[in-house]
Amino acid sequence: MIILSGKAGGIIILRRFIKVISPLLLLPSLAMAAYPDAVQVLVDEGLKVEASFDAPGGLKGFVGRRNGHSISLYLMPDGEHVVIGKMVDGFGQDLSAEHLRNWLPKPDLTGAWQELADSAWVSEGPSDAKRIVYVFSDPNCGYCVVFREKAQPFLERGIELRHIMVGIIQPSSLAKAASVLGAEDPVKKLEFHDSQFPRDWLESEENVPQDLRRLVQSNNQLMESLFVAATPSVFYKDRDGAIRKIVGLPDDSALSEAVFRDPE
Known part of the structure; x- marks a missing residue:
């Protein structure tokens, strides 16, 4: 048995220690790779x-x-x-x-309602409505036009519809959405784009003011974070107060019995 003391012994022991642990230094990258390389x-x-x-x-x-x-x-x-x-x-x-x-677990929508409320939206219907419905809407989305048309009779019953404007479908979508959010009369501007569909509106997004651009991009990011990839995507509360979503155009029964059911 050889016992080394002092500085020399410390250096030799340290070198042996380094030789032992140096292969382990390679392990974190392997251990942290939770999936096979192809995944x-x-x-x-x-x-x-x-x-x-x-x-x-x-x-x-x-x-x-x-x-x-x-x-x-x-x-x-x-x-x-x-x-x-x-x-x-x-x-x-x-x-x-x-x-x-x-x-695939269901997305946790617990905090989604406040996120929707904090987004950039355009309101139709009474501002003091007891029931609110949110919809992600792209001005170049034909199904969004149909959804808005179908929604109008329900708004007269005391329901507020909030259009969260996004720009995801065509290059002109961002500029159109920004023009709605920045308009003096947003609903009138939304109606204008609906009346023009499906004709393309050749407005370059390069001309969009930065503040409006950020609003639309933030809405785009919110839409992605809520795991919806199509417009219209509708969010509403059921009778128990739980948040529900429908991706795509809801059928007529879903509209009347769930999305736009009478305020309680």
């Missing part, structure tokens, strides 16, 4: 993986969201390749839709 690449690009599971065919399944879209992906048995998209069985059944239903 991690997508995570680095913005995919939020929310669940993994054993999929048919010996594959490893993952479900998550990116830019408001729900996504299913499947890791091949070699662990090095990923297939993104729909999985079907021999009967033509959409297994991916089932995987999304079973494994």
Whole structure:
């Protein structure tokens, strides 16, 4: 047994200690990579993986969201390749839709109502309404025009509709949305764009004032954070006060029985 003391001994022990721990210094990057490389690449690009599971065919399944879209992906048995998209069985059944239903958690909308209230919106209906409905609306969205038309009779019953203006569909969308938010009479400006649809309004977004640009971009980001990727997307409260959402144009029964039901 050799015992070293003093400075020399300390240096030798330190060197041996460094040799032992130096391989461990490489581990954090490996340990922090929560997914195989083929999946991690997508995570680095913005995919939020929310669940993994054993999929048919010996594959490893993952479900998550990116830019408001729900996504299913499947890791091949070699662990090095990923297939993104729909999985079907021999009967033509959409297994991916089932995987999304079973494994993808519902978004937590607990704080969404205040976020919606704090966004940049245009109001139709009574300002003292007992019931409020929010809708993300793009001026280049034909279904948004239809939704607004269908909403008008309900507003006369004491319901306020707040249009959260976004610009996501066409290059002119941002400029159109900004023009509504910045107009002296926003509802009249919204009506103008509705009357012009589907003709393109050749207004460059380069001419949009920075304050209005930021408002529209903030609305775009809010829409993405609430995991909605299409317009119109409607948010309302059910009879128990829970926040509900419908992505896309609601059918007539949903409009009358849920979204625009009579104020209580």
